[in-house]
Amino acid sequence: MRQRGRVIETTRLTKRYGSTSAVESLSIQVNPGCVTGFLGPNGAGKSTTMRMVLCLAAPTSGEALVQGRRYDQLRFPMHEVGALLDANAVHGGRTAFDHLRCLARTNGIGDSRVVSVMEQVGLAGVAKRRIGGFSLGMRQRLGIAAALLGDPGVLMFDEPVNGLDPDGVRWIRGLARSLAAEGRTVLISSHLMSEMEQTADRLLIIGRGRLISDTTVRDLLRQFDRGVLVRSPRPAELAVALTAAGATVDRDPSGGLSVKALTVAEIGDTAATHGIAVHEVTPRTASLEDAYMALTADSVDYRASDQ
Numbered sequence: 001m002r003q004r005g006r007v008i009e010t011t012r013l014t015k016r017y018g019s020t021s022a023v024e025s026l027s028i029q030v031n032p033g034c035v036t037g038f039l040g041p042n043g044a045g046k047s048t049t050m051r052m053v054l055c056l057a058a059p060t061s062g063e064a065l066v067q068g069r070r071y072d073q074l075r076f077p078m079h080e081v082g083a084l085l086d087a088n089a090v091h092g093g094r095t096a097f098d099h100l101r102c103l104a105r106t107n108g109i110g111d112s113r114v115v116s117v118m119e120q121v122g123l124a125g126v127a128k129r130r131i132g133g134f135s136l137g138m139r140q141r142l143g144i145a146a147a148l149l150g151d152p153g154v155l156m157f158d159e160p161v162n163g164l165d166p167d168g169v170r171w172i173r174g175l176a177r178s179l180a181a182e183g184r185t186v187l188i189s190s191h192l193m194s195e196m197e198q199t200a201d202r203l204l205i206i207g208r209g210r211l212i213s214d215t216t217v218r219d220l221l222r223q224f225d226r227g228v229l230v231r232s233p234r235p236a237e238l239a240v241a242l243t244a245a246g247a248t249v250d251r252d253p254s255g256g257l258s259v260k261a262l263t264v265a266e267i268g269d270t271a272a273t274h275g276i277a278v279h280e281v282t283p284r285t286a287s288l289e290d291a292y293m294a295l296t297a298d299s300v301d302y303r304a305s306d307q
């Protein structure tokens, strides 16, 4: 484990652009050794938060620290924090290799490291090609290579899967998880839960610049678990039996019983033991996507009219 404790920490971080509140009193902590997903609808404030962590935007109030210091106070920033913000913010006329070599030289990093990160991100074969001809997916890989150059303990990727094909998405997932397994701090933003559910261990969900939920994938599923729907001609007796077996039982609005804390098999066995007929047993585990949509429903600025 490289570091311990709160590696990225924001305290009542606020950024206003005129009357727009991009980030509002946001207090978050991002810890090492796991992938933290930074989730929120378009315009939620994810990029602005990351930009403030990197001192690319000044907070209106509050603060953002990396390992207890502001980014612009770090002695060797590239060796401490690697970030991919905007994959298109590169000089199109340069080759991939030259682009990375320029960055590396400003930080005293040798060419062999450039070669090694190009291999790591799968761009070794196009090292001598001009970036201007790169697809968005290739630019994302190049941006990640730049972030990895200094072998930093903290990595922040803003929407890294944009433009990547399924193979690329899987690659990012594996990379993020292996970086976290090495004890690094990995923060990845996305507006899609589907991208995060197999990548992130922890989820920071924001909407309209505010923290909506600081949770884990497992806790979010538990929070939105609607239980198993059970129908029986003798619901009251079944409810008593299931409760005695350890379940939490509620009346479901659809008329059946909503049963939590027992598996489908345990529910069936309990009913059989008590000789109570059961007409339906339907597990209704919420998807993470459903949970995310429910949490952010009030924070979505842009939504098609048919939704």
Ligand SMILES: Nc1ncnc2c1ncn2[C@@H]1O[C@H](COP(=O)(O)OP(=O)(O)OP(=O)(O)O)[C@@H](O)[C@H]1O
Pocket: 017, 020, 021, 022, 023, 040, 041, 042, 043, 044, 045, 046, 047, 048, 049, 190, 191
């Ligand atoms: N430089 C700026 N000037 C004015 N408004 C800005 C500026 N940067 C961001 N905003 C506004 O701040 C809000 C948050 O934007 P931000 O880009 O941080 O959101 P985001 O969560 O990263 O969104 P997305 O998923 O679409 O990238 C938006 O309403 C955006 O229009």
